[in-house]
Amino acid sequence: MSVLDGRRFGRLVRDHRMRIGLTQRQLADLSTVSIRAIRDLEHGRAIRPRQDTVRLIAKGLRLSDRQRADLEAAAGWGEDGGQVAGDLGVESTTPPSPQGVIVGRDDEVAALEEMLLTGRGRLVTVTGVTGVGKTRLATEVASRLHAGFGWPVLWNSSEERDRLPRRIRTAISALFGDVSSPEDEAGAKELAALIGDRRVLLVLDGTRSLPLGHDRVTAFLGECPEVRILSTSGRPHGIPGEQVFALMPLELPDVRDQRSSADLLRVASVRLFLEHLRTVRPGFTLHDQDVQLIAAICRRLDGLPLALEAAASWLAVYDFPVLLQCLTEEPLNLLSPFTETWERNRVEEGLKGAIALLDPDQRAVLARLCESGSAFSIGRIAEYTGHSLTDSGRVLRELLLRGLVRSDQHRVRFQVLNLVHALHHTVVPDAPMPWPEGGTGDHSAFPGPTPHAHVPYRNE
Ligand SMILES: Nc1ncnc2c1ncn2[C@@H]1O[C@H](COP(=O)(O)OP(=O)(O)OP(=O)(O)O)[C@@H](O)[C@H]1O
Ligand SMILES: [Mg+2]
Structure with missing residues (x-):
């Protein structure tokens, strides 16, 4: 930590103290830290306060969690990235560059940052379908915590294997994966011992395997009280205490409320599509009539970032009306990027994979929802299955976490993604429903609209 950082800590303490009108003596009494220590810190004579001193002062100043995290960062707790890198033998504790x-994503970034900073989420899993932007979001959050609060970041990803040395990756696999030889166990323990009580953000990007030993993860979090784990995955890990963050696709243009081009151009999915368009056609000039077509294209693609990127690449040969027509007739065909070389259709693979992992009940519900086509409320699922609202809620949660269904902000209206509709004939088997037609349960207390009534949804 530089001297400058130490002075910043002292200045912050003094500013907070003055703001709530405390003298140094009063702060000393409230925090149980000696008045001499407070004076030395405020005047920059002491620049490396112990972690418990910082906590006591934060408590005496009645700081919010976020203010406390900022104070801790200024004190250097979290600015020992170089030390962490040296001890763990990693080249860098900087996250990948975004x-x-x-x-878009302002709310999601702020919510995740808050969870990790305050420790409300020690293990946070961002779930959602392929291409929804889980990795992009994790990169953003990790970069902010690194740049703004000095957190060392250990980024573990199957795609960038050389970011961490093999023994660290093996230790992480032993914690979260199915590797369980005695050496791996020892590796996991060694990792915990190396990290100790330092603040470190461990990012597990693209974790597919489910942890076998929850207790190993729980023990690790206990041994490393300042560690935070941010994981991106198609589904939650199911570890006690895990905070699950279901990432929805980007905001979509609302056909009814956003009629002017200026309004539409503010919508996140439209903005991202235009970013890609500028790469495909540099110098492109946008006309008013194009904007409505772009809005319709974004809606067809559910605002899924990877789908927007792939579809925009076809604008090298199509104009907007042709692209929209192709997406309406065969939406999945254009989700392989238009390039010289053959590229996998990640979106289609990801959606199929997510559907394949549903249990028969969940798949049958999805099939019925696809058939009906319209937006729905939880009551519709209760109607189909005859299950209670609680059990119907579980089915709906699963569909949301896997990103096959999106919801409005209030979790009142839901809608199956258009791209899932396009797939359901090929993926959902033509099996009889596991429950009687129309359901059997008593859900007469459900206060929502009649299940088959068409209720307009803002994105319809
Ligand atoms: N909010 C966003 N702004 C700009 N680009 C985005 C945004 N979200 C995602 N992208 C881009 O979309 C593409 C897909 O995103 P990303 O790789 O993060 O998806 P993912 O959910 O992690 O997918 P997977 O499940 O396959 O790992 C990437 O090129 C990413 O940079
Ligand atoms: Mg990813």
């Missing part, structure tokens, strides 16, 4: 500007 690719381009993140579009």
Whole structure:
């Protein structure tokens, strides 16, 4: 930590103290830290306060969690990235550089940052379908915590294997995966001992395997009280205490409320599509009539970032009306990027994979929802299955966590993604429903609209 950082800590303490009108003596009494220590810190004579001193002062100042985290960062707790890197033998504790500007996601970034900073989430799993932007979001959050609060970041990803040395990756697999030889166990323990009580953000990007030993993760979090784990995955890990963050696709243009081009151009999915368009057709000039077509294209693609990127690449040969027509007739065909070389259709693979992992009940519900086509409320699922609202809620949660269904902000209206509709004939088997037609349960107390009534949804 530089001297400058130490002075920043002292200045912050003094500012907070003055703001709530305390003298140094009063702060000393409230925090149980000696008045001499407070004076030395405020005047920059002491620049490396112990972690418990910082906590006591924060408590005496009645700081919010976020203010406390900021104070801790200024004190150097979290600015020992170089030390962490040295001890763990990793080259860098900097997260990967984000690719381009993140579009939208202000609320998601703020919520995740808050959870990790305050420790409300020690293990946070971002779930959602392939291409929804889980990795992009994790990169953004990790970069902010690294740049703004000095958190060392250990980024573990199957795609960038050389970011961490093999023994660290093996230790992480032993914690979260199915590797369980005695050496791996020892590796996991060694990792916990190396990290100790330092603040470190461990990012597990693209974790597919489910942890076998929850207790190993729980023990690790206990041994490393300042560690935070941010994981991106198609589904939650199911570890006690895990905070699950279901990432929805980007905001979509609302056909009814956003009629002017200026309104539409503010919508996140439209903005991202235009970013890609500028790469495909540099110098492109946008006309008013194009904007409505772009809005319709974004809606067809559910605002799914990877789908927007792939579809925009076809604008090298199509104009907007043709692209929209192709997406309406065969939406999945254009989700392989238009390039010289053959590229996998990640979106289609991801959606199929997510559907394949549903249990028969969940798949049958999805099939019925696809058939009906319209937006729905939880009552519709209760109607189909005859299950209670609680059990119907479980089915709906699963569909949301896997990103096959999106919801409005209030979790009142839901809608199956258009791209899932396009797939359901090929993926959902033509099996009889596991429950009687129309359901059997007593859900007469459900206060919502009659299940088959068409209720307009803002994105319809
Ligand atoms: N909000 C956003 N702003 C700009 N680009 C985005 C945004 N979200 C995602 N992207 C881009 O979309 C593409 C897919 O995103 P990303 O790789 O993060 O998806 P993912 O959910 O992690 O997918 P997977 O499940 O396959 O790992 C990437 O090129 C990413 O940079
Ligand atoms: Mg990813």
